[in-house]
Amino acid sequence: MIKAVRGFKDILPEEIPYYRFIEEKIKGILENFGFREIRIPVLEHIEVFERSIGNTTDIVEKEMYTLKDKGGEILALRPEATAGIVRSLIENALHLKCPVLKFYFSGPMFRYERPQAGRLRQFHQFNVEVFGIKEASLDAEVVALLYIIFQELGIEKHINLEINHLGCKECRPIYKSLLINFLSSKKEKLCKDCKRRMERNPLRVLDCKNPECKEVTLQAPKICEHLCTECRRYFGETLDYLNILGIPYTINPMIVRGLDYYTGIVFEAISTEIGAQSAVAAGGRYDNLVEDMGGPPIPGIGFAIGEERAVMLLKKEKKVKEEDPRVFFAVLGEEAKRTMIPIVFKLRLKGIKCEMEHDCRKSLKSQMRKADKIKAKYAVITGEEEVKEGFTIVRNMESKEQFKVKIEELVRFFEEVER
Ligand SMILES: [Zn+2]
Ligand SMILES: [Zn+2]
The missing domain is CATH 3.30.930.10 (Bira Bifunctional Protein; Domain 2)
Structure with a gap:
């Protein structure tokens, strides 16, 4: 890997x-x-x-x-x-x-x-x-x-x-030499890096994370007192x-x-x-x-x-998360998928977040499991029978309430419930 x-x-x-x-x-x-x-x-x-x-x-x-x-x-x-x-x-x-x-x-x-x-x-x-x-x-x-x-x-x-x-x-050069003088007197207590820093960049010794250096620098002259x-x-x-x-x-x-x-x-x-x-x-x-x-x-x-x-x-x-999809389209069979795919697109372009099952051979049970998993608020369930009748089943995933909606009215339906 x-x-x-x-x-x-x-x-x-x-x-x-x-x-x-x-x-x-x-x-x-x-x-x-x-x-x-x-x-x-x-x-x-x-x-x-x-x-x-x-x-x-x-x-x-x-x-x-x-x-x-x-x-x-x-x-x-x-x-x-x-x-x-x-x-x-x-x-x-x-x-x-x-x-x-x-x-x-x-x-x-x-x-x-x-x-x-x-x-x-x-x-x-x-x-x-x-x-x-x-x-x-x-x-x-x-x-x-x-x-x-x-x-x-x-x-x-x-x-x-x-x-x-x-x-x-x-004022900084004056302070720097004060600091170098101070650090020179404590040189043996400083870490290897600080011994090296001391001459070239003594201020850096002040933010060394080494606990012994920290103890030394606690006593060091403070720049804000030498401005x-x-x-x-x-x-x-x-x-x-x-x-x-x-x-x-x-x-x-x-x-x-x-x-x-x-x-x-x-x-x-x-x-x-x-x-x-x-x-x-x-x-x-x-x-x-x-x-x-x-x-x-x-x-x-x-x-x-x-x-x-x-x-x-x-x-x-706080917890910051992206918005869950609003509608999941469960499609059972080729005909249902062909009917629903343009509706899914229309809703998306209207700003309603949708997902559709692409594998229309999957069982209704497994498609609904997916709807649950993605936390969709609604599932639209369409099979061969529904397409023939021109209706589809909309299920509210929270209340488990189900109702029939005309396929041609589906876009308007969601525009209204999502308003
Ligand atoms: Zn100054
Ligand atoms: Zn150090």
């Missing part, structure tokens, strides 16, 4: 309604907030991610799916969407065409990580990005939007919104707007995000109910990213929601 690739999962029909529910709900909210959809390719040149996410991050170093195409070019399956959206913005000069640079995007992402609950190698994200505005009120709007999405999905009580500020070009005056003002103002909007949040100085491009506000929607993978959504401000990737200096902010993780939370709250 050929199996799916490890970490790649089928989303089966029973699960699709959860994904659709989430996607349609989020799209509806985002359109009201003035966002426009963008669709970017799955494959990008590897530089797109190296230059944005950063060469020393886990994503680029260890987790990216890369391949050499037949022309010898090194390409990568996107591990996240922001970099590709920025590439598209620059390439298409979207800042000159679009009056409002608010985009949303949804699709699969790929990371070579150890698969576990809530973590797949192909996973799905819903992305939101805003470019061209740097105002605390906008940052608050974006963070609030994330909360509102969870609220509209009915799962806000399963998440905690946590915020931090990573400083700017002025410059301007960053402190901006952070305070953002939190103020969140208060005005009534959005609950906690400040968590340990949130640093695993990507190099973040500057300023960073935030995560955390849940303790989805296993070791606690972030259901995450994002932040990335004011240098467009310029770093070769574009004009355009600030940006955005977030991504992990759809699989949101589905896990949604399942705790």
